Amino acid sequence: MPSVPPLPATPAEPATDPAASAGRELPEDGSETPNLDFQGTTPYEDYVKADVLTHLQHLLSDDPGEMVFLVTTQVMELWFTVIVHEWETAAGALRRDDIPTALAALRRSEYELRALNASWEPLAHLTPAQFNAYRGALGEGSGFQSAMYRRLEFLLGEKSASMLVPHRGAPRVHDELAKALAEPSLYDEVLRLLGRRGHAVPAEVLERDLTLRYEAHPGVEEVWARVYTGPQEDELVRLGEGLTEVAELVWRWRNDHLVATRRAMGAKTGTGGSAGVSWLEKRARRNVFPELWTARSHV
Numbered sequence: 001m002p003s004v005p006p007l008p009a010t011p012a013e014p015a016t017d018p019a020a021s022a023g024r025e026l027p028e029d030g031s032e033t034p035n036l037d038f039q040g041t042t043p044y045e046d047y048v049k050a051d052v053l054t055h056l057q058h059l060l061s062d063d064p065g066e067m068v069f070l071v072t073t074q075v076m077e078l079w080f081t082v083i084v085h086e087w088e089t090a091a092g093a094l095r096r097d098d099i100p101t102a103l104a105a106l107r108r109s110e111y112e113l114r115a116l117n118a119s120w121e122p123l124a125h126l127t128p129a130q131f132n133a134y135r136g137a138l139g140e141g142s143g144f145q146s147a148m149y150r151r152l153e154f155l156l157g158e159k160s161a162s163m164l165v166p167h168r169g170a171p172r173v174h175d176e177l178a179k180a181l182a183e184p185s186l187y188d189e190v191l192r193l194l195g196r197r198g199h200a201v202p203a204e205v206l207e208r209d210l211t212l213r214y215e216a217h218p219g220v221e222e223v224w225a226r227v228y229t230g231p232q233e234d235e236l237v238r239l240g241e242g243l244t245e246v247a248e249l250v251w252r253w254r255n256d257h258l259v260a261t262r263r264a265m266g267a268k269t270g271t272g273g274s275a276g277v278s279w280l281e282k283r284a285r286r287n288v289f290p291e292l293w294t295a296r297s298h299v
């Protein structure tokens with residue numbers, strides 16, 4: 001993680017030479033203002049790339065409401081990127097049996113998921129006429145084609161090789177997705193760790209084809225039921241609860257998306273070619289980390 005370069009120190013004494021104090025103002029109370037004088041771009045720009053970020057809004061219509069649609073989508077892509085980073089960190093830590101590092105990454109991702117979900121607000125109240133004002137300009141563009149969302153789903157265990165197909169024309173994105181498809185998901189790493197800790201995770205689960213969608217297994221449900229029946233301060237219970245929090249927040253994102261879509265376009269077909277709301281309803285019904293939900297009936 002790069003650190004923010006320190007701002008150039010400002011002198012404690014007021015500069016006497018007007019040339020030396022160029023770009024620096026001294027207010028009446030004598031306190032110094034921030035540095036104004038930089039060679040080239042500012043250290044802030046060098047780190048944040050704000051100039052790039054704030055010039056990526058290439059609108060496709062003249063409708064004033066399109067800007068917030070595009071920026072909300074871009075903001076969500078950035079949150080997807082952060083959350084993928086956290087879950088990859090958590091998966092890597094679990095592989096090394098480092099539960100505290102995994103829990104810290106999961107906890108950060110909970111807060112990030114809440115911020116992601118809060119960013120629905122500007123799009124949650126669109127009328128069909130407001131959405132129609134720029135919908136045609138989107139052509140066949142759809143969030144369905146978001147590669148970062150797909151990586152996020154792959155990390156949850158929702159693998160699907162066919163989701164690589166739309167990205168054949170973008171080698172970097174395709175390679176990243178192909179790698180994520182073949183790697184163990186966050187949940188696979190959790191189950192492997194449970195196995196190493198002596199829990200009876202079925203061999204067919206531990207040796208499963210990682211490129212396929214994870215399917216719930218009664219043996220894993222039993223493992224979670226046993227973990228949850230034990231001491232509540234056990235780190236495996238805390239891990240289970242961290243994952244449950246993540247699963248619930250993902251479910252909320254999907255449902256907020258579904259409701260926003262229902263408000264903005266009713267039962268029309270999607271720009272991506274799906275049946276629209278009825279297709280999203282099916283997707284939103286799925287439970288992430290399924291046995292963490294069903295095991296609760298047996299505790």
Ligand code: HEM
Nearest residue numbers: 073076142143144149260261264270271272273274276283
């Ligand atoms: C009111 C605004 C929105 C509407 C009406 C809408 C509509 C839809 C529809 C109908 C689909 C199904 C695929 C299709 O046929 O296009 C879809 C999928 C999707 N949308 Fe949106 N969407 C909206 C906003 C967003 C935003 C802001 C994002 C953020 C990136 C997003 C991300 C996604 C994703 C990731 C999928 C795929 C879901 C899956 O595979 O289960 N959508 N959207």
